[in-house]
Amino acid sequence: MxxxxxxxxxxxxxxxxxxxxxxxxxxxxxxxxxxxxxxxxxAGARKPDDPRRASESLAASRRPRRTPGDHANLMPLMNAAFEPGHAREFVASLGAGPRADIARAELAYFTGQSDEAAQIAETYLASDDFEIRLSACLISAYANLPLGNIDRARRSLDDARNVLVQASLEDPRFRAAEGFIAQAASTLLHLPAPANAPGAQDVMPLLPTGLRAFAFYVQAHAVYLAGDYARSLGIAETALMGMEEVYPIPAVYLHLIVVMDLMSLRRTKEAREHLLAAWELARPDDLIEGFGEHHGLLGGMLEAVIKPVWPDDFKRIIDITYRFSAGWRRIHNPQTGDDVADNLTTTEFTASMLAARGWTNAEIAEHLGVSPNTVKSYISASLRKLGITRRQDLGRFMLA
Known part of the structure; x- marks a missing residue:
């Protein structure tokens, strides 16, 4: 057998x-x-209690199960347990209409096509459907960052907040979505959350499975930024273990936060395994946006793991990194008063990030697969560009 x-x-x-x-x-x-x-x-075994039926069409078999009132129109692709490699088929299975268009905008965004994502979302910024409009605002906000349209990104986030406040007053069920959006903007863009926004403990039970998984990623990211890497790791790993069906988009982001935590804890072998797990989920559908967004926090893992084997994909990821981080800093730096470096190459940033965490040149060199002299030149270039002379001062310009 x-x-x-x-x-x-x-x-x-x-x-x-x-x-x-x-x-x-x-x-x-x-x-x-x-x-x-x-x-x-x-090899021929079937999944026990498989809900799919032989008579169902391929499209219907990949449509996620849902019940009325579970935020069906809020980020439908993120909230879908589609089979990796079949994201486009899932989107096609939605037919025509606003929900399908929002899913297409999500797919465009997560595959690094911000211009297409923003263009589709623009159509629905004034939709009468609360969840369609909110999804459009979110996609527009994040897609316009790498496009350099910072005012439009801010306006879309403000619109999302305004929609949420009004909707949650009319229907308490929308408080979960309000908390989800507020926490995402606060954590990922470092924008202040409204004082009366619901907390994570109020949000999680009311969100559908896929959005709940992404909300766990947001929570783990917030704890990471607070420097509690072990707790952040526990949140993310628990969320991953709690999935019975695989929701590829949230799972990719959860694996990436695990990589960030493990690199901060200097557990590089485990970090590599999680990066490859994220890549295995993402690559069949070209869901590379998250890798570009997190480059500076992944501690050189993209250089160590992705670049040698998938050089063309790595180049695309780095292009996303430059475009997204430029927009992100234009919101983050003025809002927080931090001065995250904006004039380093991605390799200089990676080497400097590891140096700021106490790695020696030899350790960085071994991790990145280059010589210690090459690392020394990266660090020297970073010090010169940042106008500092001591390695110990790199931390205030990094994301650590």
Missing amino acids: EYMTVREAARRWNVTERLVQRLCADGRIDGAVKFGRSWSVP
Whole structure:
């Protein structure tokens, strides 16, 4: 009999490896054989209690399950448990209309096509549907950052807040969405959250699964920024383990925050594994935007892991990094009073970030796969550009 690994079964069934392990242990997969701590699954085995039916169309089989009133029109692609490699088929399965257009705008954004995302979202900024309008405001805000349209990005965020305040007054169910948006803007752009915005404990139970997973990413990111890397790691890993179906977009962002935490804790081997897990989820659909957004926080992992094997993808990611970070700094720096460096190359920033965290030139060189002299030249160039003379002063210009 032919067998597949737990990872292969999880990928085939679009569930987590943890769920496959549990199904095997519960005796719900006929013919599964235990080897050490893992299992081998018969190659022809089907996922137990598979909700899909043979008579269903391919499009319908990839449509996420939902119930009325669960924020169905709020970021539908982010909230979809589509099979990796089939994001476009999921979007096509939505047919025509505003929900499908918002999903297309999401797909454009997460694949690094900010201009297309902003153009689609623009159409729905005044939609009568609260969730469609809110999604459009969010997409417009983030898509306009890398396009350099900072005033439009700010205006879209303000519109999102105004929509939320009015809607939550009319219907308390929208308080969850209000808290979700407020926390995302506060954490990811470092904008002040409204004083009366709901907290995470009020938001999480009321959000559908995919948005809840992304909200956990936002919460973990906030804890990371506070410097509590171990707690942030715990939040993100718990959220990943809690998924039974895989929601690719939130899962990619959760894996990236785990990489950030592990690099801060100097656990590079585990960080590499999570980066590859994120890449395995993202690459089939070209969901590379998140990698560009997080470049400066990933501690050189993109240079160490992605660049040697996927050089063309790495170049696209770096292009996203330059465009997104330029817009992000134009909001972040004036708002916070911080002076995050804006004149370093991505490689100089990476080397300086690691140096600011106490890595030696030799350690940085080994991690990035370059010589210590090359690292020394990166650090020297950074010091010169930032107008400082001491390595110890790099921290105030970094994201650490």
